[in-house]
Amino acid sequence: MLIELKDVNKTYFGAQPLHVLKGINLGIERGEFVSIMGASGSGKSTLLNILGILDNYDSGEYRINGKLIWDLTESKAAEYRNKMIGFIFQSYNLIGFKTAVENVELPLFYQGVSRHKRHEMAMEYIERLGLKDWAGHYPNEMSGGQKQRVAIARALVTKPDIILADEPTGALDSKTSVEIMDLLKELNEKEKLTIIVVTHESGVANYTNKIIHIKDGVIGQIEENRAHDSVRFGSDGPLK
């Protein structure tokens, strides 16, 4: 089991304590392509943050590849994120004053890879994602789809165990959304990458092989979706 969550709880202590995750039990195998689906407020973002070691949990157990993720120092958490997880965000989160290839180089920089080597590796992924001519361009010179492909290259370049995609099509038009989802699907099929997509759009979730529904901080139904016939893409959004 690549990812294992056992009775994971998380409460936000504000003016009114908010119990967001109420005992999450979940297992994801290596090479799976799954989506976590839920409405806003369901706890899916919190779950994503915990899966991405961006936030900690109050009780329970979270293991990646058998390694317990608990009580990490900030440096250690950064190191784990760098090695094990590749992020794809809704708003791309590229650094504006860096070119496409420099953005892709960044995770390697934090691994201490030499300049020459990391440029070479970054270029390789840029080319694989069909952005060769755009390598020297800045994010504001690119379309949304291109930006998201740069972000995907950045997520892939460290060869992480898990790709975490947070609403990867949220800022894209329907045509580009299809392209990006096709790309993720292809990466899962050809490269056997473990990809977890967090979304509230059923059309996006339908691309994945397994849909995990989360509601009010607990895992509801887990739907096998090999046939990709659960929802027609774009059936629940005004645009898609």
Add this chain to the structure above:
Amino acid sequence: MRDLFLEIWSTLRQNKLRTTLTGMAVSWGIVIIIVLIGTGNGLMNALMNNAMDEVQNIIAVYPGFSSKPYNGIKEGTWLRMDDRDLAFSEQVSEKIDRASGNLEFSDTLSFGREALSSEVYGVDPLLKDIWNIKMVQGRFINKKDLKDESKHIVIDEDAATQLLGDDNDYSKLLGRHINVGNIPFKVIGINEAEEQSWGHQSYIPYTTAKTMRTDGAWLSRVTLEFHDLETKEANDAFESLYKRSINNFHGFDPEDTRTTYMRNYYLSNQEMGKAIRIMRLALWILGFLTLLSGIVGVSNIMLITVKERIHEFGIRKALGAKPMSIMKLIVVESVVITAFFGYIGMVIGMAADFLLDKTIGSHPMDIGITQLYIFKNIGVGFDVALEATLLLIVAGTIAGIIPAWKGARVRPIEALRAEK
């Protein structure tokens, strides 16, 4: 390291105007420091007229007058010292290594048809350093001159020029003979004329001067070379011992302290050094306070920058940046800004010092009876430049530390949520 600087360069490029405006406060602070210390140095140089560089173990004894009658000696009797006192002085304490004397008288120097009146000092070679006599040609009186009672003389450049008449190339006088009174002396050296003195000074060997005095070779000064008198207490004890001994030797009242005046060069140099250090420290503090406003400015701008870059730091952290690496990024950026603009300030400050030196540093002030240099050799040395560099690095770090801490502390989820 190169990566770090490339990162910083790429961010600095984006805020050129803002960074420049902020940096100017730092430049200004450094200009103030360099000008303050430069003129401070000039002031001290003029005051001391480049006094002795090294601290020497020297006590000067000047004979004075008795202040009360004693045993048949009337009040106001001059303590006449001569060679016997030198021999006696060496016996007073084992701390005295050597005693040497000085004679002085006025005489006429002449060369051909030109003549002038000069103060003639019969000296020991060690006076060159004590009086800070700077040679421009030839050499000063040496030990051999002293031993041979040679008729050698050192005169100042003004005297040399005057003696040569219309010819201004005073070096021609070197090796020629001039008359002191009616005795010929060979000119072996020409020294820099003192700016703030009236009349001329010439130097001949003490032993030679002694033979020229028919009315008694009374010393104008005794120079004691000593060891181990390095505290005020030891010096005071020695001083009263010496005064009592010399009074006894001459049959004066042993308790009369007015018969001699003594000056310990070692101690006064030490005092002077202390005063200079205090003054320099005060100037540094003044300059630093000015610089402080620059530092606050840089710190402020860094804080704003950090705030603007919160989202970026969040991305970096999500991708694996450790808090330390974010911290380093900000502190080094702050140091780079401070150091860069600091160096601009240093160059401007040094140029200002140079200009000041060429203006007020090169023209004596007329104070009526004489002309006086208030500043001399305005400027700072390599040491100050080095200290200022260090100060800049420290200042940059101080300016960067709070913003850096804020930047490093940011949690990636909050930062990622931050509006771009």
